[in-house]
Amino acid sequence: MNDTTKLNITQWAEEDRPREKMMMKGAHALSDAELLAILVGSGNRDETAVELMRRVLSSCDNNLNELARWEVNNYSLFKGMGPAKSITIMAALELGKRRNLQTAKERTAITCSRDIYKLFHPVLCDSPLEEFWALFLNQSGKVIERVQISTGGIAGTYVDIRSLFREALLRHATQMAVVHNHPSGNNRPSGEDNSLTKRIGDAAKTMNIRLIDHVIICEDCYFSFADEGLL
Numbered sequence: 001m002n003d004t005t006k007l008n009i010t011q012w013a014e015e016d017r018p019r020e021k022m023m024m025k026g027a028h029a030l031s032d033a034e035l036l037a038i039l040v041g042s043g044n045r046d047e048t049a050v051e052l053m054r055r056v057l058s059s060c061d062n063n064l065n066e067l068a069r070w071e072v073n074n075y076s077l078f079k080g081m082g083p084a085k086s087i088t089i090m091a092a093l094e095l096g097k098r099r100n101l102q103t104a105k106e107r108t109a110i111t112c113s114r115d116i117y118k119l120f121h122p123v124l125c126d127s128p129l130e131e132f133w134a135l136f137l138n139q140s141g142k143v144i145e146r147v148q149i150s151t152g153g154i155a156g157t158y159v160d161i162r163s164l165f166r167e168a169l170l171r172h173a174t175q176m177a178v179v180h181n182h183p184s185g186n187n188r189p190s191g192e193d194n195s196l197t198k199r200i201g202d203a204a205k206t207m208n209i210r211l212i213d214h215v216i217i218c219e220d221c222y223f224s225f226a227d228e229g230l231l
Contacts, residue, residue, distance in 0.1 A: 044080030068093040108142045113224035116215045124181035124217045132180040136173035144171045177213040187223040
């Protein structure tokens with residue numbers, strides 16, 4: 001498309017311009033590309049901001065969770081996407097992630113594995129490395145605190161059980177769950193996962209702390225040792 005045939009956003013019908021459309025119809029009426037176009041403000045000589053954002057989204061299968069993993073160098077592959085625009089999108093996606101975290105914090109009572117998944121998914125879904133966390137609860141099953149115990153590589157992380165239970169005792173927890181992610185997307189437990197769960201369970205009994213679950217988090221699914229009868 002050349003400059004003589006391309007329409008800039010300012011030449012579109014008013015109801016089709018992202019900002020005006022949002023004011024008239026609300027944010028829910030805009031596509032992901034249109035919302036991102038509002039953030040970047042302009043495209044390049046060959047594309048409007050909306051067209052550019054459509055192409056950016058297409059390159060990550062129109063998946064905002066995938067886009068949230070991008071760094072500035074990923075955006076730089078697209079003409080018109082300099083550091084300022086890239087960081088603006090990255091900041092917006094991070095705010096969305098933090099909003100999910102704040103919503104999860106309001107869910108203070110843990111009643112099932114899905115409650116644990118909802119609490120940790122915003123934290124772990126975008127992590128490229130395996131992380132191990134503990135969720136400490138009181139006698140009523142309400143959250144005291146969640147604590148990162150360790151972080152490692154793509155395929156695993158080391159867990160010091162003594163450090164894990166030290167954190168539990170410091171917080172006077174009577175119940176706990178442990179959580180880690182699988183960046184590979186495979187939610188099935190490994191042999192080491194099974195062995196670690198048994199060691200933690202044995203130690204919990206000794207410390208008179210109830211291990212309620214071990215949950216493996218992936219981007220769009222999870223595995224619960226409790227649900228599978230493996231605790």
